[in-house]
Amino acid sequence: MIVILKPEATEAQTDVLRKEITREGVIVQEIRGDGTRMFGLAGNTSGILAESVLRHTFVERVVKVSEPYKLAGRRFHPADTVVELPSGHKIGGGELAVIAGPCSVESEEQILSIARDVKLAGANFLRGGAFKPRSSPYAFQGLGLDGLNLLKIAREKTGLPVVTEIMSQEYCDVFARDVDIIQIGARNMQNFPLLREVGGLGKPVLLKRGASCTIDEMLQAADYVLGRGKNSVILCERGIRTFETATRNTLDLSAVPVLKKRSHLPVVVDPSHGTGHWDLVWPMAMAAVAAGADGLMIEVHDRPEQALCDGQQSITPLLFDRMMQKIKTIHDVMREDGERYGRKRTTDDAA
Amino acid sequence: MIVILKPEATEAQTDVLRKEITREGVIVQEIRGDGTRMFGLAGNTSGILAESVLRHTFVERVVKVSEPYKLAGRRFHPADTVVELPSGHKIGGGELAVIAGPCSVESEEQILSIARDVKLAGANFLRGGAFKPRSSPYAFQGLGLDGLNLLKIAREKTGLPVVTEIMSQEYCDVFARDVDIIQIGARNMQNFPLLREVGGLGKPVLLKRGASCTIDEMLQAADYVLGRGKNSVILCERGIRTFETATRNTLDLSAVPVLKKRSHLPVVVDPSHGTGHWDLVWPMAMAAVAAGADGLMIEVHDRPEQALCDGQQSITPLLFDRMMQKIKTIHDVMREDGERYGRKRTTDDAA
């Protein structure tokens, strides 16, 4: 941590601050010259909150040197995390995880038919919303617990583990019992009580990036979940909100290599919500795999034009099948490229 | 609603769509010429969801003509809503509501002292966080229920109604009993189960704008709360997330007149979170009142440099007191300007 002081700070003031921040394990060094004054802090500064320091009116700015997250970071956990379900299904570790299915569960027939189709095409996880967060209170809100039951039936018939979104703490017990991977949606990425509660359920959590959340905030949210000590987290890039209106969100694919550098957690990409248009799903799914994603989350619907939700961004099982063939080829090319992160740049290193 | 069709749409396809959207009370008119084809819909189109129409691959785009919100809109509720508490305190209707207090409740002494100071300076509501949403799991999370109790004590001693944030459905009963105005924070603006639940508690709700939410999404969120039929809502602009880093958020003051035009609900502004810097609070508080806000929400702390949360954006009681004097003058100037919204522009009208 670096504390930049205002030029007018008095000795008496900086003495007070110096005492506050000096503690065992922390080295405080003053740097000054020509109008610049700062304290450089090294060592275990985790107990010193930036905002405690900023409270002093003679402090200009505080710069954090260490990362604001711990459990999700690579620093103390350098090896890649592979999330493995009791059924043996994995996310991370070289295999491509493909989570596919409809935006919403609508009926037994619908979910079964789509689940079978996506499995045949190569998906290894089934998605489907039972509880749907909708901007408008007048839009379809999902089948709720009935939807969860239909997902269970689909799992029994196909063997695909189920990924579905939780919106409220009141259903934690049901989700812990019935769902294989619990999704926290973008709008709830900073619903901290929900993160904590879900963190205690002993099930992997798929954490979607909030539409206006930075990568570091996403990793802090992961720390909320991981702090309960029983869970693993899968990070999901699904687009951020920008001024561009040609797409529903702006899919930030550079988040994939940034997350892989900063965190040991697996990273999947949702090009359906990330773009909002079915005909952009294919190219962005390819691009996500080429960028190094560990998996994809894709909305598939057998009759998109009759879907109760997000039909415009769903692709048909047939198109999904053709896409999967291409994606496997791209993934094979990328896999040979295993050691890519941390690759050195200089002449000697790259030799 | 207008449905713009792709040039290649066939008669058979548009016939299907026309049947789907034709119903009692809806007028469907086709417009075509020179490569352009569209359906214009008038009448009661509330039953036709844009996304149901967009599901058709031959539909280019859907443009909504009517507003996506109902209960929060001026259309069916032209008169300004004035929120009145049993104690007689009001928000809206010409008086300036000033909600002031610390970011977090820290101790009985702290909250009592600040409450007395802000009341003396002219605040008519007390704010103070008991449950705090924090990006980092390692930051102070608030005193919880103990904080609520301290707020009750402060209310008893000062008579100021209490505004505080709810973060989880599990505390709804306590909030319904102990809190005068229940705040939904920016991060929970689209926590729909919470909105619904709080909407049923019979207490006014102060709804903060999400950092990446549009004005229309905010009004849709208000519809979630109002839909339970027992509540009133106060809208709060508190800054949106942009690329600018000089301020914590970008306070969108133009949201004030836009909200006043579109909605009948009172609008308050939080310049503390909106800017993140105590020395920007004064000018932006003045500006908010000049822009037509019905009230302000201000963080005040007697020892900002020792605050457990947001000290850098808190002002002292003394500065608050001086600011209040100016603000009253500005508000008096604005009040004479009562009929300003809907003011006509043209020569005749303005005469």
Add this chain to the structure above:
Amino acid sequence: MIVILKPEATEAQTDVLRKEITREGVIVQEIRGDGTRMFGLAGNTSGILAESVLRHTFVERVVKVSEPYKLAGRRFHPADTVVELPSGHKIGGGELAVIAGPCSVESEEQILSIARDVKLAGANFLRGGAFKPRSSPYAFQGLGLDGLNLLKIAREKTGLPVVTEIMSQEYCDVFARDVDIIQIGARNMQNFPLLREVGGLGKPVLLKRGASCTIDEMLQAADYVLGRGKNSVILCERGIRTFETATRNTLDLSAVPVLKKRSHLPVVVDPSHGTGHWDLVWPMAMAAVAAGADGLMIEVHDRPEQALCDGQQSITPLLFDRMMQKIKTIHDVMREDGERYGRKRTTDDAA
């Protein structure tokens, strides 16, 4: 400047860097402990470019402590700059500068009529576009040199100094001769050859903030203009691009106090472009003055419904006149509040 090193940096590497950055007048201090390593630099670091340091692969991050601008900053120029024209008209220094007029000059009759009306209402500068930057090549592009001539006529008849936009270096001579304050539009804020050229003309420059430019980038652009040593600059906030679509841009009024803190240059606000809607101009003009702006730039048109450009954000002379009366009252209230920036927060200071 602070240079944060990667934990894996070798002694040999950091030695190379240390030699590079050590020079007369610069103090380099190393801080290290528990995995953290950094160099703190104090003194005259202006010769050390962040990117030269960042080129080293073992450098994690560079944090600039000193401001990236010089001439525009308050540090070496603490007193407020007042821009004064030969005619005696001033911007800054306590009087409110009101620059009003049509978006585009359309005809002699139009510009004369509007110039007279806005002068009567209290404007002290005339705006009017002769060269218009338009997103579409198919839109009206301004009258060009003919427009400049009409502005000269209007100045002769009314005595109002003329503010108008330059789009290309080729017209520098004409602008230097005929225009009182040369405007650099938002789209040209980072057109560096134009900034330099205009900086040499000896006329005050009104510099509009680019729609996606930070406050610090704006001050760097001002440094380009001021670097020629002959000019003064007036800064103009006119809205930034965000995700919100209810307004044409998001007017960032907090930029006013931030600019006043960081810079000695006068700051004006353009609520017409900042909002894009005539009925938002009034409240945002009031708010701008309350936020401490030194002036306003307002589009006025006698027949907005027939304007060749931006009619939807223009107000009529009559409405402008009524607005000016209010604005003067607000400005009087604010003027008593002279010493507001740098106001102290703590108990003693505020007493």
Add this chain to the structure above:
Amino acid sequence: MIVILKPEATEAQTDVLRKEITREGVIVQEIRGDGTRMFGLAGNTSGILAESVLRHTFVERVVKVSEPYKLAGRRFHPADTVVELPSGHKIGGGELAVIAGPCSVESEEQILSIARDVKLAGANFLRGGAFKPRSSPYAFQGLGLDGLNLLKIAREKTGLPVVTEIMSQEYCDVFARDVDIIQIGARNMQNFPLLREVGGLGKPVLLKRGASCTIDEMLQAADYVLGRGKNSVILCERGIRTFETATRNTLDLSAVPVLKKRSHLPVVVDPSHGTGHWDLVWPMAMAAVAAGADGLMIEVHDRPEQALCDGQQSITPLLFDRMMQKIKTIHDVMREDGERYGRKRTTDDAA
């Protein structure tokens, strides 16, 4: 075009408007019912400007149905444009164009060495800045005309056509003579006089997307260039400005398929500026090709740690060489996927 009227519009008012917009070749149809009133316009509406209509205070909103660009759009030019130089080098049409080289030309030795290296690795165009737009007036501004001469030497020795940025109209003649593809940088994307002037030079133009410009604004800017009738344009996505600070810009790869759908022009991607970090260039270059880009623009420097500009985002020739091998593999996979845009979604179509 659709004109949505305010409910309070009078017959007299709408009659005025109807007359204004009715003309040969335009069909005007009124739609009304239950508080909704609008005019739907079909036919050749190109002569009717939205803002002319918006000037009427009784008009609520105008929705444009047709695209705001013409020459750059697919509608009247369905076939892909392939830009071909006299030397036979092509951009578009199935081959991958790789434009590589240093950020800035620094010396003859430097540009020659890098040019040879990138050619060997498979680049088919040479980039190198002679005139550099820099946010700070204190940063290196490029070698200017000397830099252009060095680029010519490099072209002679390697046969690689030269792509370099023009910043000012005053150098148009030199660029027309000496440069193979003239680059318009992001900061000049809406420098309309420059666009027009460069459009008349008879050389292909590489147009970079402005950091806060929408896809449609980019295509309008292309129309400025194409309007002179002598030029072709290559579109370049290079990142947009968002709230995320982990990367220099947010590379919007979904712009690639959107641009390919809307426009016939070739699309290249610049992952160097798009990310700002050399170790993100590799994954994003791969992703760009997988998303369907026609080419890449990559900053390569033999000694990035000594580069005069943008060293932190430059890769070494050796890393570039390894990357090129992977990229060719990805491109081969994608090429088999030729007919991908416009792919049908429904069951029958996808069969």
